[in-house]
Amino acid sequence: MKFFxxxxxxxxxxxxxxxxxALAVMVMVTICTExxxxxxxxxxxxxxQASQSKLLxxxxxxxxxxxxxxxxxxxxxxxxxxDWTLWNLYTGFLDASRQQNRKGFGLATRPDxxxxxxxxxxxxxxxxxxxxKREKTxxxxxxxxxxxxxxxxxxxxxxxxxxxxxxxxxxxxxxVLPPGEYTRNFFFREDYFEEGTGNKETITCVxxxxxxxxxxxxxxxxIQEQFQHYQPELKVENESAGVARFVSREEAILSIIELVAGxxxxxxxxxxxxxxxxxxRERKVEMAVLKVLGxxxxxxxxxxxxxxxxxxxxxxxxxxxxxxxxxxxxxxxILPSRIATRIFINFPxxxxxxxxxxxxxxxxxxxGSVVPAWNARKVKVSDVFAKIA
Amino acid sequence: xxxxxxxxxxxxxxxxARGSERISVLRSVNLEILSGDFVALIGPSGSGKTTLLNxxxxxxxxxxxxxxxxxxxxxxxxxxxxxxxxxxxVGFVFQFFHLIPVLTAYENVELPLLLLNMTARRRREQxxxxxxxxxxxxxxxHRPGQLSGGEQQRVGIARALVTDPKLIVxxxxxxxxxxxxxxxxxxxxxxxxxxxxxTILLVTHDPTAAARARRVLxxxxxxxxxxRTSPERQRRALRPVAGAPG
Numbered sequence: 001m002k003f004f005x006x007x008x009x010x011x012x013x014x015x016x017x018x019x020x021x022a023l024a025v026m027v028m029v030t031i032c033t034e035x036x037x038x039x040x041x042x043x044x045x046x047x048x049q050a051s052q053s054k055l056l057x058x059x060x061x062x063x064x065x066x067x068x069x070x071x072x073x074x075x076x077x078x079x080x081x082x083d084w085t086l087w088n089l090y091t092g093f094l095d096a097s098r099q100q101n102r103k104g105f106g107l108a109t110r111p112d113x114x115x116x117x118x119x120x121x122x123x124x125x126x127x128x129x130x131x132x133k134r135e136k137t138x139x140x141x142x143x144x145x146x147x148x149x150x151x152x153x154x155x156x157x158x159x160x161x162x163x164x165x166x167x168x169x170x171x172x173x174x175x176v177l178p179p180g181e182y183t184r185n186f187f188f189r190e191d192y193f194e195e196g197t198g199n200k201e202t203i204t205c206v207x208x209x210x211x212x213x214x215x216x217x218x219x220x221x222x223i224q225e226q227f228q229h230y231q232p233e234l235k236v237e238n239e240s241a242g243v244a245r246f247v248s249r250e251e252a253i254l255s256i257i258e259l260v261a262g263x264x265x266x267x268x269x270x271x272x273x274x275x276x277x278x279x280x281r282e283r284k285v286e287m288a289v290l291k292v293l294g295x296x297x298x299x300x301x302x303x304x305x306x307x308x309x310x311x312x313x314x315x316x317x318x319x320x321x322x323x324x325x326x327x328x329x330x331x332x333x334i335l336p337s338r339i340a341t342r343i344f345i346n347f348p349x350x351x352x353x354x355x356x357x358x359x360x361x362x363x364x365x366x367x368g369s370v371v372p373a374w375n376a377r378k379v380k381v382s383d384v385f386a387k388i389a
Numbered sequence: 390x391x392x393x394x395x396x397x398x399x400x401x402x403x404x405x406a407r408g409s410e411r412i413s414v415l416r417s418v419n420l421e422i423l424s425g426d427f428v429a430l431i432g433p434s435g436s437g438k439t440t441l442l443n444x445x446x447x448x449x450x451x452x453x454x455x456x457x458x459x460x461x462x463x464x465x466x467x468x469x470x471x472x473x474x475x476x477x478x479v480g481f482v483f484q485f486f487h488l489i490p491v492l493t494a495y496e497n498v499e500l501p502l503l504l505l506n507m508t509a510r511r512r513r514e515q516x517x518x519x520x521x522x523x524x525x526x527x528x529x530x531h532r533p534g535q536l537s538g539g540e541q542q543r544v545g546i547a548r549a550l551v552t553d554p555k556l557i558v559x560x561x562x563x564x565x566x567x568x569x570x571x572x573x574x575x576x577x578x579x580x581x582x583x584x585x586x587x588t589i590l591l592v593t594h595d596p597t598a599a600a601r602a603r604r605v606l607x608x609x610x611x612x613x614x615x616x617r618t619s620p621e622r623q624r625r626a627l628r629p630v631a632g633a634p635g
Contacts, residue, residue, distance in 0.1 A: 003503060006489075006492070009492060012491060285487060286489055289487045290500075291448075291472060292446075292448065292475065292481050293476065293481070293500055293501045293504075294472050294473065294474075294475045294476025294552075295472060296472045296473065381443070381448045381449075382439075382448050382449040385439065
């Protein structure tokens, strides 16, 4: 603590350089936190949150899957099934421009157990579900779509269907999905789907909720066995496997994200290392004076490292804090929906990321300052003063 | 002045390597400095003054021979132990002051005390005491850039004194000052020696500055000769400087 003032004052030595270094770290931490959020989200869904006791049943060989509706009763009456729901996919354009970025992916489902059967809808307002139960044409839309289209709850809209030609459906907005999970989706009632499209024969997929993971495995084996000679044949996987399958398709993109995050961290290390090296070189005489006054080589080394870690931690904290602020403002609709802000809506930054930002900054500061600090440690007093003389 | 030697330099040699060539800067130097003495070390540039000063102050290690400070062989200490020793034993005054520009006069003087196990209150008392001693209580919160050269050197002297060391080493302390300020600084060093009984080792080119010392040593081509000793010292008939080869 005694040396804190000295470290702090050293940062004020070259305000321009400190500011530029801090800005560089801030920008990179901002990008890093968003990338970490995406990777964290994927990891959490594949490995942690995705329930092992929920099964996803779809058609084995065809995508998009098309299960005969008559299978439904055979699937849901399996012993151990506690609850179930279904999805029917209904895609289309949200306005007449028919631009790709105006596309929405509707999921026709049961409204009564909407929250219980869908991961990520835990924070959905129950009033929206109640409204969906009352309103046959009701739809609950993602915050992203709502912002992009500038729609409000209570408003009506028409989807120009691309999956069901000439079966455009008109909906009434009854609620907004919590941010994070379903970014370009909207949920609506299965009975309205059947009525509107006339499709009562097929289902895209069925979700089964089982008592526990063991039951889920047994039921999955039983369904595979029972339906192996049916046409079409069925595929059963648990929810995490379903997410993993999605992820595996996007694996290349995720690898790129990981690589870019790694490069950014390395870049931060270089920027900070360079800045600290310059600062240390400029202060060689001061380092020598500190040694003369009795500062041990290790203390001098720690002072340099602490200085870099402090600048890194502060910049990281501010950078991640700004990302969190932008994300929060975007999620609450205060920031307009643009390409730049949509990522914040799709992958909202959690509050704890601010601390992670500070940690990343401090870590980068530590790595980046090791070499300059080691050089400062080795400053030879007699050589420095001989050069001055 | 105490008759016991504070510093004993025995057959000290210092060589540097320049490529394959060995350059001898000091050649078998012997020296004793009594506690409370005021010694000036003079000599032309490159004669080895600062090298000897560095060896006595524990900033460098001799190639041969040994340096004892108050009975402790400092030439055997490693860098870390030397640093700890310096905090308490030696105060340094530099030609170019070498104050930390981002710190105030007060903070610059407080710096060596941060290394000691002292409460903030004790540190404050000590810093204010030495700044009062050098007449700078009105400039406590000024940064070096806001002080004159003479004032900066006073801060440098206060910093050297703040840990209450036995030895004050001053390397050309008036080299960057005008004659009036030089006189003030030399008066101050002299009063420290007389009133606080500090041992002062002054390296200088300036004969006027050297004249303030009780004892003047000349170093030339790595060898040391006694140039002038005060009558008092002569009476004590202490061992003269010896050992310069040739």
